[in-house]
Amino acid sequence: MKKMLSMTVNGAPLEVAVHTHATLAEVLRGELGLTGTKVGCGEGDCGACTVLLDGEPVNSCLVLALQAAGRTVTTIEGLSAEGAAAGESLHPVQAAFVEAGAIQCGFCSPGMILSAAALLRRCPDPTEADVRVALSGNLCRCTGYQKIIEATLAAAESLATSHAGDNSDREGGRP
Amino acid sequence: MSNHRILGTRAVRLDAAAKATGRALYTDDITLPGMLHGAILHSPVAHATIKSIDTSKAVALPGVKAVLTAADVPEIPFGVSPARYDERVLARDKVLYVGDEVAAVAAVDLETAREALELIEVEYEPLDIILDARQALAEGAPQIHPMYEGNLSARVEQEFGDVDSARAKATVICSGRLESEMQDGAFLEPQAAIAELDDQGNLTLTTSTQSVHYIQRTVAMVLSMPVGKVRVVKPAVGGGFGPKAACSTMELLTCLLARATHRPVKIAFTREEVFLHSRARHKFIHHMTLGASADGKLLFLDHEALLDGGAYASFGIATVYYAGSLLGGPYKLPSMRYKGTRSVTNKPTCGAQRGHGGVIARALFERLLDEVAEKLGADPVDLRLQNMMEAGDVTCNDLNMSSLGMRECIEAVRDGSGWQEKRGRLPRGRGIGVACGFFVSGAGYPIYRSDTFHSTAEVKLQEDGGTVLVRSAAADIGQGTDTALAMIAAETIGVDLDQVRVISGDTDLSVDLGAYSSRQTLMTGHAVREAAQKVRDQVLEVLAERLGVSMSDLRVEAGLVLPAEGVDLDFATLRTQYTKEHRGWTDNPTDGPLTFREASRLAFLERGTMVATGGYKPPILGGKFKGAAVGTSPAYGCSAQVVELSVDLETGQISVDSVTDAHDCGQAINLTSVEGQMQGSVSMGLCEALFEQVRFDAKGRCLNANLADYKIPTAMDMPKVDCIVVETDEPNGPYGAKEVGEGAIMPTIPAVLNALHDALGARFERLPLTAQQVATALRTGRPVAAESPQPDTKGYCKIDD
Numbered sequence: 001m002k003k004m005l006s007m008t009v010n011g012a013p014l015e016v017a018v019h020t021h022a023t024l025a026e027v028l029r030g031e032l033g034l035t036g037t038k039v040g041c042g043e044g045d046c047g048a049c050t051v052l053l054d055g056e057p058v059n060s061c062l063v064l065a066l067q068a069a070g071r072t073v074t075t076i077e078g079l080s081a082e083g084a085a086a087g088e089s090l091h092p093v094q095a096a097f098v099e100a101g102a103i104q105c106g107f108c109s110p111g112m113i114l115s116a117a118a119l120l121r122r123c124p125d126p127t128e129a130d131v132r133v134a135l136s137g138n139l140c141r142c143t144g145y146q147k148i149i150e151a152t153l154a155a156a157e158s159l160a161t162s163h164a165g166d167n168s169d170r171e172g173g174r175p
Numbered sequence: 176m177s178n179h180r181i182l183g184t185r186a187v188r189l190d191a192a193a194k195a196t197g198r199a200l201y202t203d204d205i206t207l208p209g210m211l212h213g214a215i216l217h218s219p220v221a222h223a224t225i226k227s228i229d230t231s232k233a234v235a236l237p238g239v240k241a242v243l244t245a246a247d248v249p250e251i252p253f254g255v256s257p258a259r260y261d262e263r264v265l266a267r268d269k270v271l272y273v274g275d276e277v278a279a280v281a282a283v284d285l286e287t288a289r290e291a292l293e294l295i296e297v298e299y300e301p302l303d304i305i306l307d308a309r310q311a312l313a314e315g316a317p318q319i320h321p322m323y324e325g326n327l328s329a330r331v332e333q334e335f336g337d338v339d340s341a342r343a344k345a346t347v348i349c350s351g352r353l354e355s356e357m358q359d360g361a362f363l364e365p366q367a368a369i370a371e372l373d374d375q376g377n378l379t380l381t382t383s384t385q386s387v388h389y390i391q392r393t394v395a396m397v398l399s400m401p402v403g404k405v406r407v408v409k410p411a412v413g414g415g416f417g418p419k420a421a422c423s424t425m426e427l428l429t430c431l432l433a434r435a436t437h438r439p440v441k442i443a444f445t446r447e448e449v450f451l452h453s454r455a456r457h458k459f460i461h462h463m464t465l466g467a468s469a470d471g472k473l474l475f476l477d478h479e480a481l482l483d484g485g486a487y488a489s490f491g492i493a494t495v496y497y498a499g500s501l502l503g504g505p506y507k508l509p510s511m512r513y514k515g516t517r518s519v520t521n522k523p524t525c526g527a528q529r530g531h532g533g534v535i536a537r538a539l540f541e542r543l544l545d546e547v548a549e550k551l552g553a554d555p556v557d558l559r560l561q562n563m564m565e566a567g568d569v570t571c572n573d574l575n576m577s578s579l580g581m582r583e584c585i586e587a588v589r590d591g592s593g594w595q596e597k598r599g600r601l602p603r604g605r606g607i608g609v610a611c612g613f614f615v616s617g618a619g620y621p622i623y624r625s626d627t628f629h630s631t632a633e634v635k636l637q638e639d640g641g642t643v644l645v646r647s648a649a650a651d652i653g654q655g656t657d658t659a660l661a662m663i664a665a666e667t668i669g670v671d672l673d674q675v676r677v678i679s680g681d682t683d684l685s686v687d688l689g690a691y692s693s694r695q696t697l698m699t700g701h702a703v704r705e706a707a708q709k710v711r712d713q714v715l716e717v718l719a720e721r722l723g724v725s726m727s728d729l730r731v732e733a734g735l736v737l738p739a740e741g742v743d744l745d746f747a748t749l750r751t752q753y754t755k756e757h758r759g760w761t762d763n764p765t766d767g768p769l770t771f772r773e774a775s776r777l778a779f780l781e782r783g784t785m786v787a788t789g790g791y792k793p794p795i796l797g798g799k800f801k802g803a804a805v806g807t808s809p810a811y812g813c814s815a816q817v818v819e820l821s822v823d824l825e826t827g828q829i830s831v832d833s834v835t836d837a838h839d840c841g842q843a844i845n846l847t848s849v850e851g852q853m854q855g856s857v858s859m860g861l862c863e864a865l866f867e868q869v870r871f872d873a874k875g876r877c878l879n880a881n882l883a884d885y886k887i888p889t890a891m892d893m894p895k896v897d898c899i900v901v902e903t904d905e906p907n908g909p910y911g912a913k914e915v916g917e918g919a920i921m922p923t924i925p926a927v928l929n930a931l932h933d934a935l936g937a938r939f940e941r942l943p944l945t946a947q948q949v950a951t952a953l954r955t956g957r958p959v960a961a962e963s964p965q966p967d968t969k970g971y972c973k974i975d976d
Contacts, residue, residue, distance in 0.1 A: 035204035036197015038413070040363045041446040045882035048363055076197035094195040098187055101847035104855065105653025106194025107363040107413030113195060135890040139882060141361050141414050142653050143851055144858030145890040 007068045009034070010078030018065045025049045025060035028075060036076035036110045040139070047138035050111030051075050057118045057137075076110035079117060092162065093117045096155035097148070104142035112138045116152040124163075126156055180733065181666040182910055183902075185847045188658045189677060190411070190651065199411040202367035202383045203443045210369070211240055213432050213442035214288035215425060216278040216295055217451060218270035221306070221521040221875025222319065223299035225268055225277070232294035233280060238287035241435040242295070243279045248431050251397045255389075255421045255526070257623050259329075259488035261322050264397065264427050270299070271319055271486035272521050273876050274451030276424045281432040281440050304875050308458070308483035308518040312966035319519045320486065328484045328517040329492045331499060331802055335571035336510025341475035345466030349546040352463075353539035354961035355942040356868035357483065358456035359449070360528060361887045364413020366452070367443035368426045370433035378433070379406045382426050385415040385650050386689025389622065391682045393422035394430055409680030412652040416859070417527035418454040419652070420691040421489055425452070450869065450880035453523035457494055458483040459535040460964045465543040471551050473562045475510040476502060480536065481964035482517040482525070489526035491517050493622070493805050497532025500806030502540050503570030505581045505613045505813055506562040511571050516964070521875045527691060529859055530614060530920040535942070538864075541610035541925030542938060554598065555609055555929065556589050559815075566903070573798035576613075577810055578913070580839030580903040584815035585611060587899045592817035592835035599933070604822045605832075606934025611815045612921020616841075616905075616914035617694030619796035619807030628790040629694065631685040632702035634664055634710045636785040640776030643668060643707070645677045648687035649699040654916055655848035656695045660703045662844050663909060667707035669731030670771055685788075693914035696844060697810060698791045700909035705789025713785050714771070717778040722746060735768045744769065749777055809907040812918035814838040816857070818926035822934050827950030829931065831861055834896045834923070841905035841913035850898045852915040857896050860923025862888045866943050 002017040009032065018027050025042075028034045028051065037060055040048035044062040051060045052074040083091035090098065093116050103109045112135060119126060119134035126134070131152045132145075140148060193199040230242045245267035252260040266275050278295050282288035305311045305319060311326035319326055342348070368382035378400065384390050387407040395402045412419070425442050432440040444452065464477040480498045484491045499513030530537075548558040564570070566579045588609065589595070597607045621627055633646040645664050651657040661675040678684065687699055711731060718736065719726045728742040738744045746769045753773045754763050764770050778785050797807035817835040822828070836853050843849045866886045870878040879885040904911040924942065932938055937952055940961035952958040 029204075034197075035200065038201070038364070039203070040365065040413075041882050043446065043881055043883065045446075046363060076195075080196040090192060090195060094192075097195050098191040101185070101188070101191075101851055103188065103191045103194045104655065104851055105363065105414040106190065106199055106411060107201065107653075109194050110197045132890040137889075139363065139887060139889060141363055141416070141859070141887060142855045144854035144856075144888070144896060145893045146854045146896055147847075147851060149890065 003066060005065055005069055007070065008072040010074060010081055020066060022065045023061050024051065024063040024065045024068055027065040028060060034075050034077050038107050038110060040107060047115065048108050048111045050114045050138060052114055052118055055118065055121065057115045076114060079114060091117065092158050093120065093155040096151040096158060100147045100151035100154060102143060102147040102151035108138055108140045112140065112148060116155065120156050120159060124156060124160060128153065179666055181662045181672055183843050183846060186658055186662055186672055186845045188655050189661055190657060201364055201411045201413055202369060202381055205369060205381060205410065207369065207371060207439040210439040210441055211281040211283060211436055212285040212288050213279060213281045213429060213440045214285065214292050215276050215428060215442065216292045218266065218273060218275040218277055220270060220299050220301060221273050221304045222302040223270055224302065225266060225270065226298040226300050228278065229296040230278065233291040236287065236291050236294060238283040239280060239291045240438065241281045241432055242291065243428065243431060243435065249397050249399065253393050253397050253422065254488055255490050255622055256488065256492050259492055261320060262424065262487050264424055264431065272523055274523055275486065279428045279432060281436050304521045306520055306522055306871055306875055308481050308520055309962065309965070309967040311518040311520050312516065319521060323519050326519050328488055328519045329495050331495055331513060331515040333499060333800065333802060334512040338475045338477050338510045338512040341510045342466055344468065345474045346469040347547050347550045348464060348466045349543045349550065350464040351539060351543050351546065351938065352461065352940050352961035353535060353542065353942065354460045354940060355458055355535045357458045357525060358528060358863050358867050359453065359869050359885055360416045360418040360455040361882065361885065362414030362416055365444040365446055365449045366419060366423065366425060367441065368429040369439060369441040370429040371439035372433055372437065377404050377406065378430060379408060380426060380430055381408045381410060383412050383419060384409050385420040385652055385691055387648050387650065387680055387682045388686060388688050389420070390422045390426060394427060397427055398430055407682045409650050412650065415652040415690060416529045417531060417691065420527055420689065421454055423452060446882060447880040450877050451523055453485065454489050454526035456528040457491065457525040459498065460962055461536055461539045462964050463539050463543055465547060467547050471553055471558055471561050473506055473508050476508055478502065478511065478513045479964045480515045484517045484519050485522040485524040486519060487524040489524045491525060494527065494532040496802045496805035498536045500572055501533035502536055503572040503574050503806065504576055504811070505564050505579060505611060507564055507568065508571055522871060529856065530917045531692065533614065534920060534924060537612045537921045538924040538928060541922065542928045545929045545932065546938065556585060556594060559585055559611055572806065573803060574806055574811065577907050578841060578903040578905040579811065579813060580901040581611060581813045583901045584813060584837035584839055587837040587901060588815045588817045588835045591897060591899055592819065594817055601933065604824045604934055606930040606932065607817060607819045608926045608929025608933055609815065609817045610922035610925035610929060611813065612918060613811045613813035614914060614918035614921060615692055615806065615808030616697040616810040616812055616908065617808055618692040619793050619809070620804040621688055628686055628792045630687045630698045630702040631788060631790040632699060632706050633685060633786060633788050634703065634706035636710055636714070636775045638779045638784065640779065641674060641772035643670060643675045645675060645703055646684040647679045647699055647703065648682055648685045649695050650680050650690040652690050654690065654852060655845060656690065656699065659696055659844040659848065660699060663700050663703050664707040667704050668711045670734045674734060693812070693916045696912050696914065697908045700912055701791035702789040704909045706787045709787035709789065710785050713787065714775045714778040717781050718774045721749065721777065731771050734771050736771055736774050737768055749773060752777070810841065810905045810913040812838065812840055812914035814919050814922055816922035816926045818930045820927065820930045820934060822949060824953060827946040827953055829865055829944055829949060831894045831927070833894050836896055836919065837899040837901050838915055838919050839901040839903050840915040841903055841908045842911035843900055843902055844912055846900060849900050849915050853898045853919045854896045856917070856919035857923050858888050858893055860920040861927065862886070862892065864924040864927040864942060864944055866945060868943055
């Protein structure tokens, strides 16, 4: 049986008919074609399907699509759009991952980047230990995490620098 | 070391932005019009005969478009090594492990396909199960696979030099055992494949693979199609590490379902299926005796190994050879005897995984080296340095160390880790350990006997002259091959990296054996370099003709054509010609030197498309003995690591505090990627040492076929890895380059074992080094003993229901 679901995805309100048992990951990837959200296990173990639900990272394979009713969802595509809105080709966290060599096979990257972005919104000046804890739900088999951690810390710095010269209260700088 | 503009820099990877934005497409991200979804019925029992299969209810389910059983698919056997083609697409009479493929369905959606699987009725008659390699080889054990009498999948017996007489001369002799557990690849992207047939009968298989070439050959063979009608394409791949190198039943079923339904079909593995299909690291049991003279010279190694192979051979024949041959170096070892055995059991099939076959063998060998050092009262670093081979040395099993920065690596980790201040001086519970290792830069021979080129590549200059297109069937599975190839092309032609585009991973583009045995930087690198050089020369030839100079008067640098010293170039006419062609364009060159873009546009106008091919096949390598091919390579990368760790003396929990890692990769191509491979290797090795193990119950069912119960490292588990890149000039590598992807895992496990000895004074014999195992050792005063690699006469399991 299908039900209508209203939610805001990457800043745009939308309505979509979904199976009541469909997960958010399935609807994002299937009905909405947002394949940047990856599914590595479908059981909430790997974190590849991480999206932000009302700003908080969740495993979208463990969230029923209908649970997102009336809420806002940010996927990796939405983070890119935020970067584009700021006149950059990439969001600062994405740019830092690209620059630091934090991306190898890339399958964990969208989820990892969203977890890192969520951390930096909550905690703009994290320690290395903060980063490790925040990313501990996102598995990566390629990198040994070192360049991912370096990238997240570099992103924190670049966000701090951009905010120092910009007094407007951009959403990306919200503590 | 050398004067390169592009090589040895930190290039941003070509695919990084697409992966960061989620735009990179992996197989399961692709949907084709009219595409069906496939699903596979796996055996729920580990060993049984199939009495009957009834698919009628599944066929009748609305939405189901095809149901295949063994009766509907080719009987042609396949596998990795032609001498051991031991797999069939679907089980006919017998299933050999929990997960063996019994039937497949294609339906309008995945839900329907899965529902149909539940409607297929299979009647099994249980057979006795064997889950242990030693029991499998014991006399009287029931035969699992019809091809393998006595459950013997492969046996290797080799001797180099005279071990017995060396043993008689040795004053220090150390023996030991090490037993590991089966590991999973645990790449983040589960395998997926999409097959479609066009109206001319051409098949395109899009798949998450490490080798489009081997998949193409296997699909063509099993489906009885000409190779040229089978195209295999690799989109972005989410890691492989070995298990994705062989053609899988799933890939074949996708093709067969597409053929049966005349529609595109996708099959995507669940995470559980990744574990069941496996093809990952074997369980190894090693026993070694290592002898040295009183003055510390290594004299012999006597080595026995038993590999638990699971149900089929896969890459396992190479694995059992590698487990012996990769101990020939990097130390001067005059004699070596190896008896390797691989058995089949009723478990998922094991195959190749990072450091193929050599990882656990290396771990025990390096542990024994420390024991020899201890008996001699020598520093483990000094003993290693004393016995280290040098560039140009050949091992007793005929592996030629054409370059070897092993000494530089071990000195770098000694000095970088504070070894001399810490060794033997840390408090109980803290320890420091060292180890070394090496690995091939590409297998010397393909997996099927052939004189094939191992790599061909094409470099084409687009007719605008400004873009270099590299076309190759090589597989970038995350390690960064595309970027490395682009860097080699840019360096060779003399243009900037952003002028190069790479398309790869497609059998329509070239022949390349793919991403395994750490081969692509060296082999594909050679092919690309040759093609790039040829295409540059074609341009310079036309240009020299037009300018009335000789080709040697011209060079290309940073995208500009520059005259040699003392040569005057008058290219005003050429520039005018180019500008006239581009009237209205705003980016025409106006002053300054002639650009390569202008030059190659001119060459196109005169001679048509500027395109060249390059190819590489290794020279004849290695000795003449049986199995001599395995372990041969044009070049060997090598590494040394120092691990520092702490043990909780109450719980036995090990924390690795730091790793100092040095690797000789020849000429580094992309420094950032070199470090990435080093850090990734350490991560896989550390967690194989500390906690990874695939577990089974008494009925052969996998107990932890998920990423919650099967532990791979998280960001919380990994220490800082201090990477030191050692560069040598490898004479057989393109620009002196060689591997880094697998050699870097070799020292990790033994460095942990040696550090643990430094911390607790005990030599551990079983992996992984779980807290439980360490705590038991702390309580009882001795570690749990490993099994012997000899078969055991204990009974096998009876199914009790």
